[in-house]
Amino acid sequence: MSLPTLMSKVQTLQTSLQAKAKAEPAFRFYSLWDKVYRTGVLRVAYRGCRANRGAPGYDSISFKQIEDQGWDEWLERLQQELRVGGYQPQPLLRVWIPKAQGGQRPLGIPTIRDRVVQMAVLLVLGPVFEVDLLPRQYGFRPGSDAKMAIRAIHFGITQRGKREVVDGDLSDYFNTIPHGELMRCVSRRVSDGTGLPVIRKWLKVAVIERDERGERRTTETKDKQRGTPQGGIISPLLSNLYFRRFLLAWQKFGFGQRLRAEVVNYADDLVILCPNGCGEKAMAAMRHLMSRLGLIVNEKKTRLVKLPDEHLDFLGYTLGQF
DNA sequence: TTCGATGGCAC
RNA sequence: GUUGUGCCAUCGAA
Numbered sequence: 001m002s003l004p005t006l007m008s009k010v011q012t013l014q015t016s017l018q019a020k021a022k023a024e025p026a027f028r029f030y031s032l033w034d035k036v037y038r039t040g041v042l043r044v045a046y047r048g049c050r051a052n053r054g055a056p057g058y059d060s061i062s063f064k065q066i067e068d069q070g071w072d073e074w075l076e077r078l079q080q081e082l083r084v085g086g087y088q089p090q091p092l093l094r095v096w097i098p099k100a101q102g103g104q105r106p107l108g109i110p111t112i113r114d115r116v117v118q119m120a121v122l123l124v125l126g127p128v129f130e131v132d133l134l135p136r137q138y139g140f141r142p143g144s145d146a147k148m149a150i151r152a153i154h155f156g157i158t159q160r161g162k163r164e165v166v167d168g169d170l171s172d173y174f175n176t177i178p179h180g181e182l183m184r185c186v187s188r189r190v191s192d193g194t195g196l197p198v199i200r201k202w203l204k205v206a207v208i209e210r211d212e213r214g215e216r217r218t219t220e221t222k223d224k225q226r227g228t229p230q231g232g233i234i235s236p237l238l239s240n241l242y243f244r245r246f247l248l249a250w251q252k253f254g255f256g257q258r259l260r261a262e263v264v265n266y267a268d269d270l271v272i273l274c275p276n277g278c279g280e281k282a283m284a285a286m287r288h289l290m291s292r293l294g295l296i297v298n299e300k301k302t303r304l305v306k307l308p309d310e311h312l313d314f315l316g317y318t319l320g321q322f
Numbered sequence: 323t324t325c326g327a328t329g330g331c332a333c
Numbered sequence: 334g335u336u337g338u339g340c341c342a343u344c345g346a347a
Contacts, residue, residue: 097334
């Protein structure tokens with residue numbers, strides 16, 4: 001079948017899954033795995049991974065090697081494994097990259113094989129969870145970008161008169177997300193007996209670090225029962241899914257109404273727009289809820305900004321001096 | 323409008 | 334030695 005046809009078939013699948021999720025907010029999808037290993041989904045997933053032109057993982061197998069050997073046969077073998085349930089994720093390759101503000105960030109690079117499977121799962125699960133994510137979550141989402149988040153903040157400041165802004169930052173967010181709680185977020189929509197264990201394995205796979213002396217194997221996420229790999233294809237979605245819990249708690253405990261405080265979220269960054277006199281309370285409430293969620297508020301980077309005297313730096317923009 | 327390449331930005 | 338999601342821009346092919 002031609003590539004455009006496969007693409008449209010995948011899109012049709014995605015829109016129907018999303019429509020189902022939208023129509024039934026409490027529906028749990030019980031047969032998602034059989035969609036993950038559909039030929040169309042796997043081919044689109046492979047192509048999507050290749051478009052990134054990313055480096056190989058632990059097994060050192062590159063896109064070129066896969067294609068020299070025959071990529072459709074490679075995909076068929078993978079499909080067979082996924083179908084009979086023999087699929088096991090390979091370890092992640094640890095690479096340290098320098099951060100912009102200094103320090104180093106640990107990447108966990110999956111093998112291309114695991115990246116393709118994760119992409120296939122994202123193609124299927126993404127449209128489902130997209131329905132559940134909240135409007136003020138702007139990071140990592142189709143059709144949304146940093147500029148929209150900035151516009152929302154700007155609107156809150158100028159049109160709604162919010163003059164106290166909590167600039168919140170979480171320390172090492174991806175690596176601190178608790179597995180149990182996260183899997184509960186996934187299980188709210190997914191009851192698939194094959195898919196859920198695979199996602200859990202992705203969270204818990206070993207990490208291989210290479211240096212001059214050789215290889216070192218660690219099982220940090222399995223031991224701490226926390227963290228989603230920085231480099232995993234579904235990690236951004238999972239991070240949004242877990243941050244949603246904070247926003248739901250914010251709603252549930254009535255901080256939005258009581259303090260008239262609106263939260264805007266982009267990945268691990270958040271801003272709380274508050275009227276005069278509410279900023280300190282909102283910041284304290286945020287700290288409390290975050291610790292309840294097992295997350296670490298970065299005290300050095302979290303602060304209360306009082307406009308218009310002070311300004312706010314967020315997502316590469318500076319707000320407050322108009 | 324939809325795919326391929328290149329570059330940039332946010333996290 | 335550099336993963337990932339999303340967005341934007343340019344070029345190319347239909």
